[in-house]
Amino acid sequence: MNRLRLWLLAVGGAGLAALLVAACLDLPGFGGRHHPYGDRAVQASLARHTANTISSVNFDQRAYDTLGEMSILFAAVLGCVVLLRQARDEHRAPPEPAEVARPVRRYALLVLPVALVTGLYVVAHGQLSPGGGFQGGVVAATALHLLYLGADYGALERVRPLGVYETSDAVAVCAYLVLGLASVLAGTAFLANTLLPYGTFNTLSSGGAVPLLNAAVGMEVASAVVVLLAHFLDQAVEIEEEHGS
Amino acid sequence: MADALIVVVLLLVAASATAAVAQRDPARQALVLSFLGTLLAALFTVLQAPDVGLSQLAVGSALTPLLIMLCVRKIRRRGRSKEDAR
Amino acid sequence: MSTVMHVLPYLVAAYVFLTGCYGLATSRNLVHAVGCLAVCQCATYVLLLAVGYRDGATAPVFSDIAPGSRPVVDPVVQALTLTDIVVGATVTALLLALVLQIAKRHGTVDPDELRELRG
Amino acid sequence: MHHLIPLLVAVPLLGAALLVATGRFLPRIAAEITGVVVSGGTAALAVVLLLNSEPPMVEWVGGWLPVGGESVGILVVGDGPALGMATLVSLLTLSALAYSWRYFDEPPTGHTGAFTALMLVFQGAMCGFAIAGDLFNAFVFFELMSVVAYALTGYRIDEAKAVQGALTFGVVNSLGAYAMLMGIALLYARTGELAMTKIGRGLDATGHSGPDALVLASFVLVLTGLLVKAAAVPFHFWLPDAHAVAPTPVCMLLSGVMVELGAYGVWRVYGTVFAGPGGIPAADLTRALVTLGTLTAAVGAVMCWYQRHIKRLLAYSTVAHTGLFLVGLGVLTPEGDDGVALYIIGHAGVKAALFACAGVLLDRFGSVDEHALHGRARRLRATAVMFAVGALGLAGLPPFGTALGKAVTEEAVGGPLTVVFVAASAITAGAVLRVTARVFLGLGPRPEDAEYETSGSDEEPETSGLLSRIPDTMTTVPAVLLAAALAVGVVPGFGDLVAASVNEAGSGGAHVSVHWTLHGVLLGVASTVLAVALAGLAVTRPAWVSAPGWAAPLRRLQSGHVGDYVAWLLMGATVLGALALPGVLGS
Structure with missing residues (x-):
């Protein structure tokens, strides 16, 4: 059986490789100038006073894609909550406090606030500079978990009431959808960025609905990552199976 | 100059992707993946995509390897406690 | 140099994709297999961004450059890659959750030893 | 009207997000009612949009209307096939939610609505994929529907x-x-x-x-x-x-x-x-799809026949039928497209009903194994009748919608490929009829176990403990689904309506009329007779139709x-x- 798999892999891989290499040779050369959609996106972004074109594409021009992406994250978190729930034959055992070296602990506690603030800053400036809801959200959520290193698991659990994060994850998705639906109620297309003034170019409030959608995504990503990590940590640290089952 | 830099980073990415696949121990693979994530972040920055680089840095070199490590730890702990029970 | 340069990024993407597939097919550990799937996904990032690159251009962020003063790289592929990265991380998390449950229910994460579903 | 098309995605997602946000405070019944209401509302919206899809609608999400033919937004299509698929998705989700009313014994602690919410996201994702007119957007919703589906598959x-x-x-x-x-x-x-x-x-x-x-x-x-x-x-x-x-x-x-x-x-x-x-030239697509489709139908039918795990058997019959759909689409004729559209609608009703019946067996006996259940389900008369009727629908017995779709597709593909259609539908239906005869009627000897197979016994029921009495929802839903599959073939003008909207959206715009033909009816009856004969043979002379030696590598x-x-x-x-x-x- 194993031999069959290797044969399949060799033939299939060689065939696909040949196809891909032939396709690469037909591609326009790396670094070419032909980007019609990209050029249009830059124009559209400038017309709506959004300095960071990528944010404009993500939260304005192709905001519907971002809705799908947000839903993927939402669904994956819900899926992990369901898949990593405590099964009937498992129980929780409080973990023994782990010994963490003092320098590590100091370092973690020092970095934690810096990382948190960086995350929030990156979220807030999404429409201006590189960064935005996704990046900032992940940074902030991961930063919170430095507490696991810096203090211990108990401390982490206290500042991390999971239910609140799960709710805020869902509320952020609701907020994004409601912002989209508002424009339908106003008689335009779903997720149309026409209700709010576009503001002054290169300021925090520029871009119409972009900062709001960006903030909703930031909130969603941060809470989602916290919930994800929490469930994996729970499995790794707390949940134990009954012996002899 | 920029081209030379791109070539170097691309080859490094290819090499570390190979290493990530060749490393059959999942805990070590997580470390290699984290390195690969950092390299990709560098590549994206060189390709003038700082946004993507930033999120690759956060996701690829921190979050994904962390999840893999936690998963490995759970499986190992499980294996140990089963052996203790015997 | 230049002809090589014109296709090298694409070839690297293709290579990374196939390497990931090879690892996935020959993996002896499901956690490792999920890692290989993440490698496959890296190939899509590299390909997308390589497609959007433009020689001598800068990042499409106009907070510190005047609009129109310099050419910029394609912002659309960057937005697509951002989406893709988040998708990749969530799929990895979900699959790892399933691997954890397999470890519990089957007592192994070696795909060669999973013999419940066949025929 | 076209502004409402993206709501097919937004409404179920909003419902799911609200369910999760309030999940900890909501009693289970409220969560399930919310799910049914949201899913039903989306279905109603899909039906309204479908009735207005003449001429086909398009919508630029975000209001990015094309300027000089160029746009930076995302295109969503609202033509007959897109909205038809969205309607089918929504109606089937609604019936699945109704079927699972009070289904799982214990929802995850603090997440009462988790299952319902996942089902709603699944509905939104499938609708989003159906209406996507942008390739990357199609990928996003493709991925969303996959992610939800993984989580739902591993739910237990x-x-x-x-x-x-x-x-x-x-x-x-x-x-x-x-x-x-x-x-x-x-x-x-x-x-x-x-x-x-x-x-x-x-x-x-x-x-x-x-x-x-x-x-x-x-x-x-x-x-x-x-x-x-x-x-x-x-x-x-x-x-x-x-x-x-x-x-x-x-x-x-x-x-x-x-x-x-x-x-x-x-x-x-x-x-x-x-x-x-x-x-890609048409001839190449036809070659690729017809070859792969025929292989799929053949492998699916053979593997379906050799299963004892009832849900796995039904899964292989889905493989066989998808092969038939691919062959029908591969010939690239308007008739082929119409036939496949009708076939998909009819098949959805029949297959969902059959799975629903298999679920009844699982929750009543804790097993979906044909061998272990031999003769044990004699009392479940209603389920038995529905299982048999579903099998006949699968075979393409007129006037089921599957039969109409199959007949039109067979006409379109013509020639030797007709044999593939008759054989695949007859073998899969024969396998289902064989299960009916053994499990519900207890006919024939208990078959022997083979070496390389998946058994369906010792499964956990999905309800709290084994059911002593089958809830009404679990019998009503398959009955309604079967009736719907029948209506697709019986209601006059429905076939023409489907054909007109498919052709309007598809290439060419050639309008063809879809109706029962003598040829089609005879082929449908032939498949049914063949299916009954195969099932009869399997029950009375098991040795004659047991797995021959050449099938073993295929199973391996x-x-x-x-x-x-x-x-x-x-x-x-x-x-x-x-x-x-x-x-x-x-x-």
């Missing part, structure tokens, strides 16, 4: 088979999705566009001398993703493993519409992206090993490339 974490099947499903489908994304990137590199129609025009503009390797590679990669979802041979291995282990209401959706959405995606993508002179291919499936996926992509190669070389 206590079951060893369920988590294994879900992981296989996840790995293979994710790899397919990444292949599709590679293909999208190649198309973007060539044309610089993402809207499907724009990509198609871009290919035509640059490919004056016909397709080149780039077009071929992108075609192969995109189709690999879609065919993995459609479970065409050799991308099909994940399907029986996943569909056999998912909770029953989820199976109804997976087999009823999700797999068919893969076939729909092939139709949509080929028609709008690759059908032009710069794309379904090894349950994820590495094998990945290797087959690569092989499939190569085969697909080889099948479509002549058109590229010839140009």
Whole structure:
């Protein structure tokens, strides 16, 4: 059986490789100038006073894609909550406090606030500079978990009431959808960025609905990552199976 | 100059992707993946995509390897406690 | 140099994709297999961004450059890659959750030893 | 009206998010009512939009209307097939939610509405994929529907088979999705566009001398993703493993519409992206789809016959029928498209009803094994009747919708391929009838166990303990679904309506009339007679139709090993490339 798999892999891989290499040779050369959609996106972004074109594409021009992406994250978190729930034959055992070296602990506690603030800053400036809801959200959520290193698991659990994060994850998705639906109620297309003034170019409030959608995504990503990590940590640290089952 | 830099980073990415696949121990693979994530972040920055680089840095070199490590730890702990029970 | 340069990024993407597939097919550990799937996904990032690159251009962020003063790289592929990265991380998390449950229910994460579903 | 099309996605997602946000405070009954209301509301919206889809609508999400023919927004299509699929998805989700009323014993602590919320996201994702007019957007919703489907498949974490099947499903489908994304990137590199129609025009503009390797590679990669979802041979291995282990209401959706959405995606993508002179020539697509479709139908039918795990048997019958759909779409005629559309609608009703009946067995006896249940379900008369009627629908007995669809498709493909249709539907229906005879009637001797197979005994029921009495919802839902499948073939003018909207959206715009023909009725009756004969033979003379020696290697291919499936996926992509190669070389 194993031999069959290797044969399949060799033939299939060689065939696909040949196809891909032939396709690469037909591609326009790396670094070419032909980007019609990209050029249009830059124009559209400038017309709506959004300095960071990528944010404009993500939260304005192709905001519907971002809705799908947000839903993927939402669904994956819900899926992990369901898949990593405590099964009937498992129980929780409080973990023994782990010994963490003092320098590590100091370092973690020092970095934690810096990382948190960086995350929030990156979220807030999404429409201006590189960064935005996704990046900032992940940074902030991961930063919170430095507490696991810096203090211990108990401390982490206290500042991390999971239910609140799960709710805020869902509320952020609701907020994004409601912002989209508002424009339908106003008689335009779903997720149309026409209700709010576009503001002054290169300021925090520029871009119409972009900062709001960006903030909703930031909130969603941060809470989602916290919930994800929490469930994996729970499995790794707390949940134990009954012996002899 | 920029081209030379791109070539170097691309080859490094290819090499570390190979290493990530060749490393059959999942805990070590997580470390290699984290390195690969950092390299990709560098590549994206060189390709003038700082946004993507930033999120690759956060996701690829921190979050994904962390999840893999936690998963490995759970499986190992499980294996140990089963052996203790015997 | 230049002809090589014109296709090298694409070839690297293709290579990374196939390497990931090879690892996935020959993996002896499901956690490792999920890692290989993440490698496959890296190939899509590299390909997308390589497609959007433009020689001598800068990042499409106009907070510190005047609009129109310099050419910029394609912002659309960057937005697509951002989406893709988040998708990749969530799929990895979900699959790892399933691997954890397999470890519990089957007592192994070696795909060669999973013999419940066949025929 | 066209502004409402994206709400098909937004409404179920909003419902799901609200359910999760309030999940900790909501009693279970409230969560389930919310789910049914939201899902039903979406279904109503889909029906209203469908009735207004003449002429076809388009919507630019975000209001980015094209300026000078160019837009930066995302296109959503509201034509007959798109909204028809969205309607089918919504109605089936509604019936699955009704079926699962008070279903699982214990929702995860603090997450009362989790299952309902996941089902709603699944509905929104499938609707989003159906109405996508932008290739990357289609990928996003493809991925969303996959992610939800993995989680739903592994929902019963206590079951060893369920988590294994879900992981296989996840790995293979994710790899397919990444292949599709590679293909999208190649198309973007060539044309610089993402809207499907724009990509198609871009290919035509640059490919004056016909397709080149780039077009071929992108075609192969995109189709690999879609065919993995459609479970065409050799991308099909994940399907029986996943569909056999998912909770029953989820199976109804997976087999009823999700797999068919893969076939729909092939139709949509080929028609709008690759059908032009710069794309893949029609002859090559026909060669690829008819070859793979015929193989799929054959493998699905044979494997279906040799199953004893009832849900796995039904899963293989889905494989066989998807093969038939691909053959019907592959001939690229308006009649073929119409026939497949009707066939998909009828099949959705019949297959969902059959899974619902299998769920009754699981929750009543804690087993879905044909051998272990031999003669034990004599008392379940209503379920027995529905199972048998479902089998006849699967065989294509007139006047079921499946029969009308099959007849029209057979007419379109013509010639020797008709044999494939008759044989595949007869064998799969025969297997289901055999199960009916053994399990519900106790006919014939108890069959012997084979060596290399998946048994369906010792399964956990999905309800709290074994049911002593079957709840009304679990019998009403399959009955309604079967009635709907019957109505598709009986209601006068329905077939013409479907045909008109499919042809309006498809290429050519040629209007063909769809009606019962003597030829079609006779073929339908022939398949049914053949199915009954096969089942009768299997029950009375098991040795005559037991697995012959040559079938054993085929069964061994379904090894349950994820590495094998990945290797087959690569092989499939190569085969697909080889099948479509002549058109590229010839140009």
